Amino acid sequence: MIENSTDMRVIRSRTLMENALLYILEKEGIKGLTVKNLCEIAGINRGTFYLHYKDIFHLIEETSFIQGLLSVFEPINLQELMQHPDHQGAYPPITKAFQYLHKHASFFKALFHSGAPAELRERLQYLVGTRLYENLKPDQTYNESLFSDYVIAYLGNAQFGIIQHWFKTDRAIPPEDIAKILTLYIRKTPCLDHKV
Structure with missing residues (x-):
């Protein structure tokens, strides 16, 4: 019974923090997002926050929105895409991924805002880039890990830039059209020509 009540407290605390995060992003944008502000709105103390998360970016990464995005952004099978x-x-x-971003636009628009902290941008690029291209085959001609790291960085940055621009233009084109653009860009990426 004690374990169950502890689990319920953990769920309650995390729910309070995620709700506070959503409230801040909606009302103040990414610039209003601090641990202090979040704790005040959630009605918890900083100790409780750090019991669950390393920092504000860790909280963002653990939200149901980001976890949902990562499950939708399945690693791309490049050979299948090309064929x-x-x-x-x-x-x-x-x-499917752009439709998910569109459905939860109020959350993602704040994260992909140009004024978002550099650390958040880097972590989102890493999450998106490595998730999308984690099955990328290393090139035998180059140092395998070095080449793959650069390809993933290149593709992750390009992916992030397209998503960011889409939100910056207030999603002026439908998810299906932006997905088409990204598909065409991936197909034309020179560094992938010999990998599939």
């Missing part, structure tokens, strides 16, 4: 029969259309997993 997908619809050469003019979007690769379906990419469309």
Whole structure:
């Protein structure tokens, strides 16, 4: 019984913090997001926050929104993408990811804002880049890990930039169209020509 009540307290604390995070992002944007501000709105003390999360970025990464995005952003099978029969259309997993971003736009718009802290940007680029391209085959011609790291960095930055620009333009085109654009860019990426 004690373990169950502890679990319920953990769930309650995390729910309070995630709700406070959403409130701050909606009302104040990313610039208003601090541990102090979050704790005040959640009605918890800083000790409780640090019991669950290393920092504010760790909280963001653990939200149901980011976890949901990572589950939708399944690693791209580049060979399958390149050989997908619809050469003019979007690769379906990419469309699914942009539809998810669109559905939860109020959360993601704040995160992909140009005024977001550099550390958040770097962590999002890393999450998106490594998740999308974690099955990228190393190139035998180059130092394997070095080349793969650079390809993932390149693709992660490009992916992040497209998402950021899409939100900056207030999602002026539908998710299906931006997915099509990204699919075409990936197909034309020179560093992937010999990898599939």
